Amino acid sequence: MENPPWDAHELTVGQVAARSGVAVSALHFYEKKGLIGSRRTVGNQRRYARDVLRRVAFIRVSQRVGIPLNDIRDALAELPEERTPTPRDWARLSSAWRGELDVRIEQLQRLRNDLIGCIGCGCLSLHHCRLANPADRLGALGPGPRRLLTDPPPAS
Template sequence: MEALPQWLTIGEVAERSGVPHTALRFYEEKQLVFSERSAGNQRRYHRSVLRRLAFIRAAQRVGLTLEDIQSALATLPEGRNPTKADWARLSSTWREELNARIEALQLLRDRLTGCIGCGCLSLRSCFLHNADDAMAAYGPGSPRLKPQVEGGR
């Protein structure tokens, strides 16, 4: 297998990482990755950028925003790519966030299940619009209409 050169062009980085040129330039703008300039003013990336990009892609797969990723990378000594220990530390905090998100999605799914059989889409009382869940105790359906319907209006 051919050894990886120390410095890579944007095309080589894109090909090896699967990250398009436009995204690489965007990441650079956001200071997630860094490049040097060649004598001809072309971008040259140190080969270690591939590990940094792998980190960014993994974080995105978990659902982190670019701002979250910037914050995570900012906890590392300047310019350092995440080591195995860094990865273990950062990814374990993401696991907690992921669990919280899964819990929230399960709650949303359960509410949607109730709404499927209702259809009121009430902005005041529908479980999907009611962020603070004030009417959740009344069960699915439009709780504000129920007494009228049940009362045989």
């Protein structure tokens, strides 16, 4: 696909897909979820403002670090329409997620460190789990792998 001129104000869905590296179907999905927007031509074809490229990049990076789509949509709603976000805009958005990412990093480090001996005390059938979860204390907190969702169990 031919690149749009550098001064083009609107891009076709194919141009956005080619430039962003995101499939057309993903762009349609993002639009359906309210993450990006387009206008329709008289012929009912989508046209995107150039700032959508930055928004798509933000969506992809945010998804890669595990931010839920609803949170991404809420963050993007805070950005001004039809203006390329500034570094200050991105700093404000990313700072809101810093605490959540720190918790996620801690959980991943705990998973990495415990991976050989335990899968988060969700199986409750491995004999080794009795070392990390004696008398199935974590079972009272509900089903599933509890050690990765909450603080580690107290030492025995």
